[in-house]
Amino acid sequence: MSRISDLAKWMIEHPSAIREIMTLVAEFEKHPEKWPRRLIYLAGGWPQDPPPETLRDKLREIINNDELWKKGARYSPTVGYPDTLEAVANYEKEIWGRKIDINNLVFGLGSSEQIGAVFLALINPGDEVILTSPGYLNYKRQLDLELKLKAKVRYWRIINKDGLFDPDFDTLQNEVISDKTKLIIITTPGNPDGQVWNDEQVRAVMDIAEDRSIYVLFDLAYRAFIYNEDNVPKYLSKAPGEWDIWSCTLSKELRIPGWRASYLIIPEDIKRSLDTIEQARTLAPTSIIQITLEKFFKDKSVLHDLSIFYKKGAEKYRLAAQKTIQLLREIPNIGILEPHGGFYVFFDVSSYDRDSKRIWKELINQYQVALAPGIDFNGFDGWLRLSFAPVIESMELLEEGLNRIKEFFNSYKGSK
Numbered sequence: 001m002s003r004i005s006d007l008a009k010w011m012i013e014h015p016s017a018i019r020e021i022m023t024l025v026a027e028f029e030k031h032p033e034k035w036p037r038r039l040i041y042l043a044g045g046w047p048q049d050p051p052p053e054t055l056r057d058k059l060r061e062i063i064n065n066d067e068l069w070k071k072g073a074r075y076s077p078t079v080g081y082p083d084t085l086e087a088v089a090n091y092e093k094e095i096w097g098r099k100i101d102i103n104n105l106v107f108g109l110g111s112s113e114q115i116g117a118v119f120l121a122l123i124n125p126g127d128e129v130i131l132t133s134p135g136y137l138n139y140k141r142q143l144d145l146e147l148k149l150k151a152k153v154r155y156w157r158i159i160n161k162d163g164l165f166d167p168d169f170d171t172l173q174n175e176v177i178s179d180k181t182k183l184i185i186i187t188t189p190g191n192p193d194g195q196v197w198n199d200e201q202v203r204a205v206m207d208i209a210e211d212r213s214i215y216v217l218f219d220l221a222y223r224a225f226i227y228n229e230d231n232v233p234k235y236l237s238k239a240p241g242e243w244d245i246w247s248c249t250l251s252k253e254l255r256i257p258g259w260r261a262s263y264l265i266i267p268e269d270i271k272r273s274l275d276t277i278e279q280a281r282t283l284a285p286t287s288i289i290q291i292t293l294e295k296f297f298k299d300k301s302v303l304h305d306l307s308i309f310y311k312k313g314a315e316k317y318r319l320a321a322q323k324t325i326q327l328l329r330e331i332p333n334i335g336i337l338e339p340h341g342g343f344y345v346f347f348d349v350s351s352y353d354r355d356s357k358r359i360w361k362e363l364i365n366q367y368q369v370a371l372a373p374g375i376d377f378n379g380f381d382g383w384l385r386l387s388f389a390p391v392i393e394s395m396e397l398l399e400e401g402l403n404r405i406k407e408f409f410n411s412y413k414g415s416k
């Protein structure tokens with residue numbers, strides 16, 4: 001008999017592409033002498049600019065205070081400390097203009113974990129979940145894992161044949177949704193596509209979903225990185241509804257992916273199910289981080305500084321996107337989907353090779369530049385994703401990476 005489960009075997013056969021790239025990066029770092037050039041890593045979505053300095057001050061305050069230090073060492077309630085949830089509600093109101101009651105909030109250990117809990121809370125075997133194509137790669141793997149392969153995933157293509165962002169609601173309604181659809185997931189700004197859904201598009205999805213009692217989960221991981229502040233959609237401040245779930249991770253906006261901190265805004269009636277599911281899965285989110293964030297989000301002057309931090313951050317990322325596009329345009333015959341937010345530029349290289357994994361591998365082996373292949377983003381082959389987040393502090397590296405990419409395509413002999 002096998003020592004591991006069939007499910008574990010399946011997961012080994014289907015590893016996370018980005019995590020796999022990280023293994024490769026570790027190999028590069030360990031043995032740089034094996035390669036002609038230093039690796040330029042443009043694959044993962046980790047912001048390399050530092051978190052706000054005031055966050056460090058708050059953490060220091062807690063470490064220096066006996067009472068808070070002790071509280072930070074204890075277990076918190078599974079859904080988070082009420083004081084933390086109050087502080088999160090304050091942050092939502094002051095920064096995002098969203099009014100929420102703490103009964104609509106659940107604090108957690110990162111959105112990956114929390115979205116897994118949402119799957120367990122909502123989905124029965126045989127139910128269907130709609131993911132966008134392209135779309136964030138981890139949901140499918142999570143659904144496979146959490147629901148033991150029994151949920152069916154359907155893809156809704158949101159980029160049209162001309163390579164433009166163009167979600168088609170008739171297709172969603174008439175071809176993708178079925179009687180078994182339980183959940184639709186929308187990421188805005190998108191990963192890998194960088195598209196910001198506008199209010200009409202979000203309203204259209206919500207109307208279709210509400211009409212058929214389907215939940216819509218909005219992943220707002222990149223909401224603080226919308227490049228044009230005049231274009232920030234109103235749904236970011238929408239009050240919680242009956243069928244909408246909002247996943248808010250602090251990984252990207254506060255530049256703390258290693259802290260594992262996030263919260264969900266959910267309909268009140270599913271809070272108890274998330275509570276009891278997480279009692280079994282995680283027991284509780286990290287106390288010391290909750291207390292730090294509580295102090296942080298309740299402080300008026302911090303929130304004032306934070307809005308400036310977000311503004312400057314969005315501008316910095318916009319400039320990186322602009323530089324990326326400008327240099328990619330020098331490569332003939334590629335199609336660029338211009339991003340309006342987030343960390344990524346997604347581009348069509350199918351005129352060189354439809355096999356994005358082959359191109360991706362060749363680029364690492366020949367030019368030591370790591371991107372992410374489109375096939376991993378819900379099957380969008382023929383495209384590549386470039387993340388400028390890992391080099392956001394060094395535009396020279398971004399430029400060097402893009403120059404290598406250009407050289408690579410100039411001499412690429414792969415098959416179509």
Ligand SMILES: Cc1ncc(COP(=O)(O)O)c(C=O)c1O
Nearest residue numbers: 045110111112136191221249251
């Ligand atoms: C769209 C999206 N959602 C969620 C996550 C994961 O966030 P967390 O660190 O909260 O697990 C990522 C990470 O890249 C992401 O791109």
